[in-house]
Amino acid sequence: MSWEEDLGRAVLEGDEISTVRIAGEALEAKANPQDILQRGAEGIIEAGRLWQQGDYFLPDVILAAEAYREVMDRVAPLLEGDGAGGKGSVLIGSVEGDAHEIGKNIVVAILRSSGYRVVDLGVDVRAADFVEKVQELRPQILGLGAYMTTTMRRMPEVMDALQTAGLRDKVKVMVGGAPLTAEYAESIGADGYGADAYDALAVINRLLGVA
Amino acid sequence: MNLKPMLNVMKKLQKGVLYSKGLRLGRLDGYERLIAGIYGQPDRVPLICQPYTYAMGLHSLPSRKFFSESLPFVHASANMARYLDIDSWNPIFDFYNIELEALGQPLIWREGSEPDVDSQHPLIASEADFGRLKPPAPGRDGRMPFVLESYKRYMDVTGLQPMVYACAPFTMAVLIRGYVNFLRDMRRNPAFAHKLLDFLSMEVVVPWIAKMVQVTGPSIVVMSDAWASPPNATLEMVAEFCIPYVHKIIKATNSPIRTVFDTGVWGERAADPRAVLDMKMDMMVPGNDFKALRPFFLLVWSEDYDAVGIPLVRDYADEKKVCLLLNIYPPALEEGPPEKIAELIKRLIREGAGRGRFGLLANLIPIGTPVEHAHAVIAAIKQFGSYPVDPEKLDGMAFRMPAVEPFDDWYRREGLRI
Known part of the structure; x- marks a missing residue:
């Protein structure tokens, strides 16, 4: 072969x-x-x-x-220049206090394999760091992962920090992770919720109007 | 060993079981209500609570102090349980970490949260690391002394035996090896996976359980096994790499008056729900030689019962004659308001309470949740959960939120000092 x-x-x-x-x-x-x-x-x-x-x-x-x-x-x-990533740009990380990365890593792999440019901030990312990177990199999508009921409550803090920094309307926010639901995502004002990595890809495609 | 807590439990067990069968020898206290709810119909639906970080937050305790010193840990937990009028509680520490920390696994400590395994630095990063692993000295290494002291203090404060907690070997293997590494072990090097699981079962968990029950007497022993859950693990993986070790530990540690079982598994929504429920039963049923003490309960988590429907799990529990325990979705408690929490409790009771063999579990009240939200849970259970439960009547019942005394005021008057 x-x-x-x-x-x-x-x-x-x-x-x-x-x-x-x-x-x-x-x-x-x-x-x-x-x-x-x-x-x-x-x-x-x-x-x-x-x-x-x-x-x-x-x-x-x-x-x-x-x-x-x-x-x-x-x-x-x-890769020379931008190489991969023509479909759009995504900044992603697990929220503060959450050291789980498996789910996030799958999302990163799926997005990259589908043509997105992804900057992965890793795990245990503070709200202030998300905001700083959004300010610096201007991604189209910010992906927040939380994998425990104890850490998902950090997500509203990130949403508030984006609002305070005047960035909320400049980036679409996607959330995901085992304890989350679509209702919870809506309640914190997220733009999208991915039930799994492939669903996250479909939602991001829809949010960005990508086929 | 202090015999008084054991005798107290035996008396309450007897009263609770008799009540559940219709022989009512006076009013039930919270513990007896739980027993009656496990074996049949109590006066009302029992609420079990894991005080955990909510107790820590109510008392403004630093995380390391709460999870390392028995006095603040037990007194804060007891205060919270009394303040909220919880039926039954246990000293719940970060039970996935104790054996791992004693083995040398680094933890990450943060304020406002329980410690967590540093998953970026698994203790057994390679097979060679396993050769260097030494079994912990039960009761001496890591925070094992804190756990034993906490059990003693719990018995002093409550006059009851605690449930004893251990980390189940499958979950311990995932945490100590890293999830991806352990997946690869199971697929490519199953002999090593089995060697690791055997070590964790027989050299770590069994001696640790033996040490704990030396202190507590013939308690109920709970092994927690959240990683042995679909979709993270397939049912085939659980059958090969989890169940045999659970059974091995049970065989090595149970006795006619001690029940040992594995729980914490979830995932009905991710696989054939009945197959997952069967798997859960298999983790409990062999746990005791004395049939009346088993199985203890069938715990189903909110994300699962919301997906597959409470009637499915209620019917299954009825078919197996086991108590159905439903947890209360923690973010709902944090978000409130009390009326919405009460509606949630009403729904769980309407669909789950049946004719008994039912309980609710507040496994986590997120730190910082307004105390009115926490009080709303027990108020709603008291208002809607009296047996016999009539689902049709419930719909017409309005919730009345009682006046709530601020915790600080209550603590100054009634609380155990820290």
Whole structure:
């Protein structure tokens, strides 16, 4: 099989070791970094399709997302200029006090594989830091993740801080995480809620008017 | 061992069980109401509460002090339970962390919150790290002394035995290894995953349970296992990597007068609901040789019962003759107002209370929640939850919010000093 087929399959199977090896070999063979990312993206998109039709479970998707992240980490720095990310820009992080990153990492992988430029602020991000980065990077979407009922209450603080800084109408805010509901997202004034990573992609596409 | 709490519990158990079967020997106190609610029909729906960080916030205690020193921890929790008139409470510490911290896993401490495992730095980052792992000295390492002292103090304050908490091995493995790493172990290196789980079960959890019940007597032992839940874990993973170790621990620690079980699992909304409920039962039913003490309850979380419907889980609980315990969605308590909270409680009672074998759990009242919101929970249960519950009549009943005394005023007059 060609590296193109091998890479997509390795991502699909969540095999990060093979993924890194194949991507490295492709780079040595002078493959275009953008093509490498695209082949990896096909693996994670297929993982999402299998999950939505019930043939894949969440752990399968997580391992596929992690494998794709390994490719991104190695290949994205080699892209010239903006490279990937033509669809739009997203700033994302887990709110203060929340050290969980799995759900957020899946969203990041799905968005990047779908053509979004994503800046990942990581976990345990203070409201003031979200605001500072929104001010600096001017993303179209701000994604907030919370994975515990004890930390989701930090989300309104971020919304308030954006309002105070005069940035609320300059960025669309998406929220997500296991304890959240659409009703809760609406109650804190978020623009969108993603029930899972693929739903988050669909909502962001809709918010930005992207097909 | 102090025998008085054990004898008290036996007396209350007897009274509660008899009440639930129709033999009513006087009014029930909160603990007896809970027992009656577990085995049948009490006078009204019981409310269990985990004081946790809400008690810490009410007393303006620093996080490290609350979760490390038994006196402020137990007295603050007891004060909160008395102030709110909760039926039953337990000393709830950050029970996922105790064994892990004793093993050497770093925690992150923050004000206004419980400590959390530093998931960026799992203790067993590689298989080689496992070889360096030493079992903790039960009761000596980490904050284990704090836990034991807290149980003793709880027995002094309440005259009752506490429920004893441990972290279940599957969840401990996820936390100590990192979720993605452990997923890879289960898939690519199952022998290592089993070796780790066996170590955590037999070298960590079993000795720790033995040490705790030396202090408390033949208590109920609860292993919490939030990570063994769909969709984070598939049912096949739970069957291979979780259940066998739960059963192994139960076999090693239970006795005719002690019940040991695994709970905290969620995920009915993410898989076949009945399969998840069956799995939960499998984590409880083998927990005791004395059939009357098992299973203790079937706990279903708000995100799940809202998705699959309370009637489904109520019917399942009836079919299995087990008490259904529903938690109260924590953000609803924080958001209020009291009337909306009362409507939520009314709905849970209308759909869940049935003819008994039912309870409500305030597993978390978010820190900073107005005290009126917390009082509204118990007021609504008292107004709407008296048995026999008539769902049709409930709809016509209006909620009356009682006057609420500020906590500081109550504390100055009645509170246990910290």
